[in-house]
Amino acid sequence: MAQIIVGLDIGTSKVCALVASVEENGDVNILGLAKSPCDGFIRGGIFNIDTISRAIRNVISMVENQSGEAVKKVIVGVAGSDIKGILSTSVITTRAPNHEITKEDVARLIQDAKNVRYPSDKIILHTLPQEFKVDGIEHIKDPIGMIGIRVEATVHIVTASVSLIENFRRTVNRAGLEVEEFVFQPLASAYSVLEPEEIEIGVALIDIGAGTTDVAVFEDGILRYTGSLPIAGERITGDIRKxxxxxxYLAEELKVKEGYAYLDAITEDKSIIVHGIGSREPFEITRSMLCQVIQPRVEEIFEILYEEHLRKQGFARSLSAGIVLTGGTALLKGIVELASKKFEMPARLGIPTKGFAGGFLEEVQNPIYSTAAGLVLYKAEEIKQGMKSKGSIINETVKKLKDFFKTIFG
Ligand SMILES: Nc1ncnc2c1ncn2[C@@H]1O[C@H](COP(=O)(O)OP(=O)(O)OP(=O)(O)O)[C@@H](O)[C@H]1O
Ligand SMILES: [Mg+2]
Structure with missing residues (x-):
């Protein structure tokens, strides 16, 4: 029987839901897709539970009507500066000579690595094994089946603040739903917008939304680093307004319709009539005048990303696949060209174009849906793995790791 998955993205400008079915043959079909504007959530700050839960109920009833499915559980995406990554290591030694490393050994290593010290107001969101070392041999991705006495694991632990998670849970519960799982947004979006080769050779996925810009660096098939800054599309709209x-609302409309992030990308410097406040006369501006407001802010975002999140972390030279831009602000005209120039790397737009067999295929191809689509694909992969390995005892974490770089990317 087909299984139903519902992804819920609570962003700073909108709430959106995607319902999909995972068929017995592994096909994932979109049965419903809806969004509702909502400004109840400000990352790291105000959390208006009533406003958001109303928006959630609204989108859920839309997707219920589209799909004919009653929604009870949702996969929720989380992101922002509250989410932190810590590297942890663990070791096991076996006495038996010619010991073959088992799934259980790896599960124990990962479990031990989770015992790393982290602040008491944080909880673990994901445990992502990075690599293993077997009797001094480094950079092993999958040690299962190897012969070894001393096995070490390096694990990337992604933590979130308890209050953030609990606020999300309450809001979702208030809408009459249960949280099935919380997933770190960039990890989800990677499933909907990144290519396996990009994840292998090194890529920075940059999600420029309304309230925040999130960056996630993937290399050698795994998530290496994540960061966030509180400047994105809303700030650009604010700049235009001022x-x-x-x-x-006029500033927002101007940005979306006529906004360019890069002067050199304007081919026709058309003039635009703008309505003034109150009884003021309408006035005329040009696309390049508008761009002169937008471009410095986008450049500022890129400069912070480069300096704080790529160069200082040691990724400035290693990302062979460059930059993938997603999130609503990635729709700004000329932004991909500007990214390529500022980062001195290849850049492209990341749109959810893969992973789905049918239903709403055209509608989903918009960077504002990268997170919702990714949440569903992330879970679908887990379900498909479960279908394949029914009855076998595979540790969840190891399974997810394997899914991540073997199944869809392998
Ligand atoms: N065509 C467009 N051109 C420029 N900007 C756009 C366009 N369409 C949407 N945006 C901007 O994208 C932003 C919304 O993007 P998105 O839906 O990814 O954000 P969010 O998920 O609500 O926010 P966040 O991820 O920051 O919490 C808004 O600031 C909006 O103005
Ligand atoms: Mg978002």
Whole structure:
């Protein structure tokens, strides 16, 4: 029987839900996709539970109508500066000569690595094995089946603040739903927008949303680093509003319709009539005048990303696949060209175009849906693995690791 998955993305500008079915043959079909504007959630700050839960109920009833499925459980994406990655290591030694490393050994190593010290107001969101060392041999991705006495694991532990997670849970519960799982957003989005080769050779996935810009670096098939900054699309709209002294909704409309992030990308410097506040006369601006407001802010975002999150972390030279931009602000015209110039790397737009067999295929191809689509694909992969290995005792963590770089990327 087909299994139903529902991904829920609670962003700073909208709530969106995607319902999909995982068929017995492994096909994932989108049965419903809806979004509702919502500004109840400000990363790291105000959390208006009532406003968000109303928006959740709204999108859920839309996808219930589209799909004919009653939704009870949702997979929720989380991101932002509250999420931190820690590297932890663990060791086991076996006495028996010619000991063949088992799944259980690896599960124990990962379990031990989870005992790393982290602040009491944090909880573990993901445990992602990075690599293993067997009797001094380094950079082993999968030690199961190897002969070895001393096995070491390096594990990337992703933690989130307890209050963030509990606020999300409460909000979802208030909407009459249960949280099936919390998933770190960039990990999910990687499933919907990145290519396996990019994850292997090194790529920075940059999600520029409304309230935050999140960066995740993948290399050698795994998540290496994540970071976040509280500047994104809303700030750009605010800049436009102030620069031309217009209302926020007009600034937003101007940005979306006529906004360019890069002067050199403007082919026709068309003039635009703008309505002033109150009784003020309409006035005329040009695309390049608008771009002169947008470009410095986008450049600032890119400079912080490069300096703080790539160069200082040692990724400036190693990302052979360069930059993939996603999130609503990645729709700004010229932004991909600007990214390529500023980062001095190849850059492309990341849109959810893969992983789904049918249903809403055109509608989902928008960078604002990368997270919701990724949440569903992440879970679908787990279900498909379960279908294949029914009855076998595979540790969840090891299974997820394997899914991540073997199944869809392998
Ligand atoms: N065509 C477009 N051109 C430029 N900006 C756009 C366009 N479409 C949407 N945006 C901007 O994208 C942002 C919304 O993107 P997205 O839906 O990814 O954000 P979010 O998930 O709500 O926020 P966050 O991820 O920061 O919590 C808004 O600031 C919006 O103005
Ligand atoms: Mg978002």
């Amino acid at each position: 620069a031309f002294r217009i209302q926020k």
